[in-house]
Amino acid sequence: MGLKDYARICLGEREIRTVWRGDTLLFSDAPTAPGGIPDTAWGVVTGAQPGEVILILSALPASGGSPVTGFLYRIGTGAAVAVDSTLGERVLSGLEPGAVTEVRIAAVNAVGQGPWSAAKMVTVKAEPIAPPSALAAPVITGIPTTGETLTVTEGSWTGAPTVTLQWLRGTAAIPGATGPSHMLATDDAGAMISVLATATNAGGIATAASAAVGPVAAAASYEFETDIVILAYGQSNEQSQNNSGGQPIDAVTDQDSSSRIRRWDATTGTDVQAVQPLTGWPAYTQIGPLRTFRMAQDLLARQNPARKIVIVNCAVGGAKLTGGTLRVGGTYYTTMISRMTACLAAFPEARVFLSWTQGEQDANDSVTAANYTTAFTAMVNGIRAIPGAAGMQAIIHQMVPERFYGEIEDLPYRRVIDRAHKMLPLTVPEAIFVGASLGTQIPGDPSHFTAQGHRNAGTRAAAWVPRIGHWQMTVPDTPAAPAVISDATIRITVSDPQPPAYVIEYRPAGSNSAWIEQIVFPNLWIDAPGTFDVTVEGTGNREVRLKARSYAGTSTASTSVVVAEPMAGGLAASFGENTITVTGFDTVTAPSVTFGAAQIILNN
Incomplete structure (x- = not known):
């Protein structure tokens, strides 16, 4: 006879014994206590009501030659409790709600009690848990000014929940702002700031919002924030x-x-x-x-x-x-x-x-x-x-x-x-x-x-x-073209901010020669917009243009002007808006000559 999990032994058509895999069967006229109850023949699960577990019996153990008349169960180290031999589910009540405990069972016949089964762990049905409820909303403290740090409490709750926080700018969540403090940034300026607290336990979820603070003021900014x-x-x-x-x-x-x-x-x-x-x-x-x-x-x-x-x-x-x-x-x-x-x-x-x-x-x-x-x-x-x-x-x-x-x-x-x-x-x-x-x-x-x-x-x-x-870091803007004052003297208008240096470039007038560089500065302090005069180096008639220079580089050139070789005989000319004044004559017989709208003034 091959044994599976169990086998039934019959005398004729009458069953006289059930034998489980691993049992030792002694053929004797004297009956014995029932065999042990294997794991596959029973189970225990959490009950439907607080303080309950459900014991499930699906098969009888080996009877030992005497019919199984009942079972014993024991919870933890407590006393054994007897139940009848009916297979199916039994509700065990009166246990500590929410407790995790172990359960063992054993079969009983007229001879006595069989061995205790291996223990199985089960969670007793707990009392129903109410969802959290806010006793007090979160409270924000701190100065609502950019650069300052606000702090918030979690609030007060029933139901021992886990509480998470989310800072809000207006009604929008501030990305990453989920801690008990928040440093107010430039983006917060002008906004109302609040915190939404979310409380969670086994019974559910609840939320509570703090009162909003603000609007957030922009902090005074300083050119120098350090010593x-x-x-x-x-x-x-x-x-x-x-x-x-x-x-x-x-x-x-x-x-x-x-x-x-x-x-x-x-x-x-x-x-x-x-x-x-x-x-x-x-x-x-x-x-x-x-x-x-x-x-x-x-x-x-x-x-x-x-x-x-x-x-x-x-x-x-x-x-x-x-x-x-x-x-x-x-x-x-x-x-x-x-x-x-x-x-x-x-x-x-x-x-x-x-x-x-x-x-x-x-x-x-x-x-x-x-x-x-x-x-x-x-x-x-x-x-x-x-x-x-x-x-x-x-x-x-x-x-x-x-x-x-x-x-x-x-x-x-x-x-x-x-x-x-x-x-x-x-x-x-x-x-x-x-x-x-x-x-x-x-x-x-x-x-x-x-x-x-x-x-x-x-x-x-x-x-x-x-x-x-x-x-x-900055290359200066292109300066204004210089004004020709007389002969080789030009006047430079200082822009604001005043560049560190000006660069005069000159070459023979009417030529394509390479430009020659002359770096110039105001002699003294000048409050822009001011002017200063410079004599252009070189000789002859010269084409002149102006650039501005800083550590970062040199600007593009202004439009060019022409300066002249000083007039022979010590004569010099200066140019006004509608006049040309020539000085250096030994004698002057005609003090001025007019050509259309222009007047030439002769001085000795």
């Missing part, structure tokens, strides 16, 4: 180491009431409030108002009020750049590098400026423009090698112009250095030249500025700071 460090380096005019022409430091206008203008104290290695005159210079003392201080005063309104402006004062009167103490490796250079390194370690994110007023000590016949440019470039590169100073922008101030353009012009070599200063922004990145005005030198001392001259320099430097980056 600013200004290095004051150069000679006595950068240090204001002079009597300022009898104009002392003003107790109100030359001081800072905000406490945001600071001085780097090399002794303590900290920033301290800057009070003029500043102390701690490498040599000599400050007497007049400092141009870097005025620059800092003018930058305050353009800087985030939570930030500082720190002046690192390293200028020394009488110091020289080329071959001197200000050069790379020089005594004062070494001091300056040490101070800047310490300051920028304390302010690593600062915007850095160099204020440079120098040149008098280099104005001699042994210093060429090339020498000066090389020394200045090396110095700037050395400073920019300091951690935090790579983006330093250089402001190059003009020396007192009376000495080379005014009534007391006595040092022609200063023009060499002045031109070198003006050329530097064309070759040194992130640099700009700031001109000075006549009449701001100390009477009797043509090398030093008055107090107002220093204030002017600081104000002009602050005003022109945006132009540094502009001309670093």
Whole structure:
């Protein structure tokens, strides 16, 4: 006889025993307890009502020679409970709702109890769970201004749900804004902001919305969101180491009431409030108002009020750049590098400026423009090698112009250095030249500025700071064609913003020769739109056109004009709208000659 899961043993037509696979059958006249109940003959599942499971019996075990009269079941470690031998489903109730427990069963006959089955795990039917309900809606806190961060609570809920959040701009979901906080961005400006909370448990889903806040205000934006460090380096005019022409430091206008203008104290290695005159210079003392201080005063309104402006004062009167103490490796250079390194370690994110007023000590016949440019470039590169100073922008101030353009012009070599200063922004990145005005030198001392001259320099430097980056990246627009004033003199109109340089190109009139370049600058500070006159180089009648140049490149050329060779015999001509004036005659018998609408005026 082959056994499957079970087999029935019959005597004639009467069944006398069921035998399950694995049973040991002893043919004896004495009956035994029932056999074990295999897994396939029973099961247990979660019931329909709280506290219930359903026991399912699908087949009887081996009877042991005595009919099975019932079953026992045991839940967990509890007591055995008897049920009858009817096959099918039985509801077991009174259990702990939601509990996960084990169930075992055993068969019983007249002889006794069979072995317990292997345990089966079942989850008791739980009590019904109500969906969540909001006891309190989410609440947003914070300042509704761009750049600020809002936070929100999840609200209060019944039913121990899991809560998710979604920030809304108006009625639209803000992508990615699903956390307990949200930093307000530019896109949020003008909008109402709210949060939708979604609560989920086994019983369902519920939502609750916060009250909206707003409309979101646009935060005040500042040109400078970081600290600013200004290095004051150069000679006595950068240090204001002079009597300022009898104009002392003003107790109100030359001081800072905000406490945001600071001085780097090399002794303590900290920033301290800057009070003029500043102390701690490498040599000599400050007497007049400092141009870097005025620059800092003018930058305050353009800087985030939570930030500082720190002046690192390293200028020394009488110091020289080329071959001197200000050069790379020089005594004062070494001091300056040490101070800047310490300051920028304390302010690593600062915007850095160099204020440079120098040149008098280099104005001699042994210093060429090339020498000066090389020394200045090396110095700037050395400073920019300091951690935090790579983006330093250089402001190059003009020396007192009376000495080379005014009534007391006595040092022609200063023009060499002045031109070198003006050329530097064309070759040194992130640099700009700031001109000075006549009449701001100390009477009797043509090398030093008055107090107002220093204030002017600081104000002009602050005003022109945006132009540094502009001309670093921007090629100037095509300038207006120059106007011919007389013979070889042309007048250039300065555009706004004023480009770092103008380029005159000239060649013989009527020819196709290559253009010859002449780089020119205003001698002094000019408030655009202003003009300045230049004599075109070369001889003979020349075709002239004009370009503008910055570090970024050179503009296209203007339309051309023609300038003339000076007239023979010392005669000169100037051209007005309807007149031509010729000067230089020994005698004039007819003061003017009229040709149609034009009049020629003759002067001796």
